[in-house]
Amino acid sequence: MTSDVGTRRPTIREVARLAGVSHETVARYLRADTRIKEASRERIGAAIAELGYRPNLVARAMRNRRTGRLALLLPAGVAISSLEMLAGATDAAGAAGYVVEVVTLGGPAGVRSERVLELADSGLFEGIVSLTPLPAGLLGAGATRTPVLVAPHYDEHMRGIGALADASCVADLVEQLAEQGHTTFLHVSGDYAHTSARNRRQVYLDTIARLGLRSYAVVDCDWDWRRAWRAVLDLPADCGVTAVVGANDKVAAGAVRGALERGWRVPQDLSVTGWDDNPLGAVMPPSITTVAVDHGRLGRAAVSDLLALLREEAPAADERPITRIIWRESTGPAPR
Amino acid sequence: MTSDVGTRRPTIREVARLAGVSHETVARYLRADTRIKEASRERIGAAIAELGYRPNLVARAMRNRRTGRLALLLPAGVAISSLEMLAGATDAAGAAGYVVEVVTLGGPAGVRSERVLELADSGLFEGIVSLTPLPAGLLGAGATRTPVLVAPHYDEHMRGIGALADASCVADLVEQLAEQGHTTFLHVSGDYAHTSARNRRQVYLDTIARLGLRSYAVVDCDWDWRRAWRAVLDLPADCGVTAVVGANDKVAAGAVRGALERGWRVPQDLSVTGWDDNPLGAVMPPSITTVAVDHGRLGRAAVSDLLALLREEAPAADERPITRIIWRESTGPAPR
DNA sequence: GAGCAAACTATGACCGTTCACAATCCTCGT
DNA sequence: ACGAGGATTGTGAACGGTCATAGTTTGCTC
Secondary structure (H helix, E strand, O other): OOOOOOOOOOOHHHHHHHHOOOHHHHHHHHOOOOOOOHHHHHHHHHHHHHHOOOOOHHHHHHHHOOOOEEEEEEEOOOOOOOHHHHHHHHHHHHHOOOEEEEEEEOOOHHHHHHHHHHHHOOOOOOEEEEOOOOOHHHOOOOOOOOOEEEOOOEOOOOOEOHHHHOOHHHHHHHHHHHHOOOOEEEEEOOOOOOHHHHHHHHHHHHHHHHOOOEEEEEEOOOOOHHHHHHHHHOOOOOOOOOEEEEOOHHHHHHHHHHHHHOOOOOOOOOEEEOOOOOHHHHOOOOOOEEEEEOHHHHHHHHHHHHHHHHOOOOOOOOOOOOEEEEOOOOOOOOOO | OOOOOOOOOOOHHHHHHHHOOOHHHHHHHHOOOOOOOHHHHHHHHHHHHHHOOOOOHHHHHHHHOOOOEEEEEEEOOOOOOOHHHHHHHHHHHHHOOOEEEEEEEOOOHHHHHHHHHHHHOOOOOOEEEEOOOOOHHHOOOOOOOOOEEEOOOEOOOOOEOHHHHOOHHHHHHHHHHHHOOOOEEEEEOOOOOOHHHHHHHHHHHHHHHHOOOEEEEEEOOOOOHHHHHHHHHOOOOOOOOOEEEEOOHHHHHHHHHHHHHOOOOOOOOOEEEOOOOOHHHHOOOOOOEEEEEOHHHHHHHHHHHHHHHHOOOOOOOOOOOOEEEEOOOOOOOOOO
16 A cells, blocks of 8 residues: 655545546445445545555545534533533443533633534534533524534533532431431531532531421531631531531531541541542541532533534433432431 | 625625725735725725624635645644644744644555645645654655644654653753652553653663662553552562653553552652643642643644744744653652 | 736636546446 | 336436635725
8 A cells, every 4th residue: 555644645536547437436445434435445445455455535525414523511720520521421422422521611702602603614524512501692592503512511601510519418318317317417618609609508407407407507618628627627516516527528628627637536426528529538537428420421421412412312311310329437426 | 794604605706896995906905904094994994894794714825826834744643742742833833823723644554655645735835844753755855745743752653752762851850859858769651652651761761870879670660550569469578679660641540559559658668750741639638749741832833843844944942841850749759 | 198017806627536427338227 | 029117226416615816806006
């Protein structure tokens, strides 16, 4: 096979000339058309091998309007929170014969919208999944000529919302702790600019109220473990708090650290829960009870929904919860 | 602006007709050619706005052979180890006006090579960065018509090699611990199928030998924290080990857990080091001394090198180390 | 107001594939 | 030997831009 960097690639017509057939017959060969004489088939195959021919997908896409590619939009400057989500998305796309392109969108909102429109009309993609919200105008019927699906998992700053901010597990956590005798709780929170942080606090407060429990305080930690640490260190000895609900594993670990530093045992004197299932949380002494979020499934679902949109089918409903509590050493029965 | 999903997009010629100029003048307008009369410019701008015209990048790429896209190859089924690396790659590409497409390659080696060739000749990409090694045949001069750069950071199973497996920091760790009086060490290792695990062990052993220190044992932990935990629990009381070098944060945390469980204090009785800078490692009591690896820079460098290849420039050398030790509470002077 | 260069604009081919349709080649039955 | 009709193949026009080149205006000088 002859080929060199920079050399013009052989075209379907050159293959055809070498094989002694018309270019269209070669095209038929390439699309595995069965109605080709065995003799032609062999000559074409030989010609392709000899020239090292490979189809030009750009030309094909131009004629076809089928590119086999989906775009995954991310706001620039903010890392996607989860690789699993990306992996899930590429998996789902791959299974359907699509390839995913990760495109980052930079600049102010106006510029970003403009780029989305460009992408949607670029002919490069059959569909677009955006992990960041888009201006309403872009989504109205007919605003773009390519289906655009906004995955309802992140806000414009890639802060989890929707399913990612679903805090219902907090209710389970509090309920189960209450069953183990805990009555006075403390919540160490995330940054309230994050919907997930707000929701966790709210469900915490609601559940406390619903079950007639007591919340000693909600500490605004801004995801910063030092504040959770400080808060636990500063708890009055008679505050009665026996359980801390953390907005994520980091603040939970901060709370654990504070407790240990003042001589409290975890969980004998204080139970602590986290969120995110950081792998180290399973190892550190004590290992941390946490909530695992199935990001991979969210990614797969986003792409599946887009593909459904492309095929004009109804999106597949998936009622399974994407969060799941993992009970570990940091929680136990209330003292006494 | 009139536009509907599925509607054919307006072409440059329709814009030209509406503006009363030739299609080529519109093309000049689009490429910001300055030599256009103000009057024409205005009419063209108005026509573009009215029709909602946006250029078809596929058609442009076909004529141009310039797509502005780079492919980033990953073996399917293996999650990329680091988002930062991906973020770095897209950053570097974005800065140069390119967009990165993440393509996963599945199947056995033969099929994968074939897909790489297809991609290289597809006309879709101006260059390809592969994070997984490719068969030697694909890389020889002229095997493909598109530059392919294999980033030397991962092996075929996405296990870190090259810079990612650089274990030279282990020498620094051991040296500094020796300066603090430590003489007898233990290494809790990773899976030796990983070059990084092998290198860390080797540099550990070499440094121990070079400095005339003693290695009590190398424990084959396979990245499993339970084995590190067990190993520390089972250390004879008189073994003399005062420092544990862990192949990553998880086994390090396992070692810490083992030490605490048998009543040893960390770092007063036992110093422990990890690797990877897991964020929880900074919080857990004691916080873990670790090695941070700058994945983002590796991603940026891979793309920069590819772009240099495209421009036929020499790749920019960057001699800064990508690893950096972060000293934390889990290490301290040797006891007594 | 003719002459000329510079500024601007138009024309038609071309990139590599697929599509729609037309043409040719066989294989039979009669 | 001939026509029918299926099997196979060929032809030329699209797709929507850019390139190369040629053509038309315009502005200026004398």
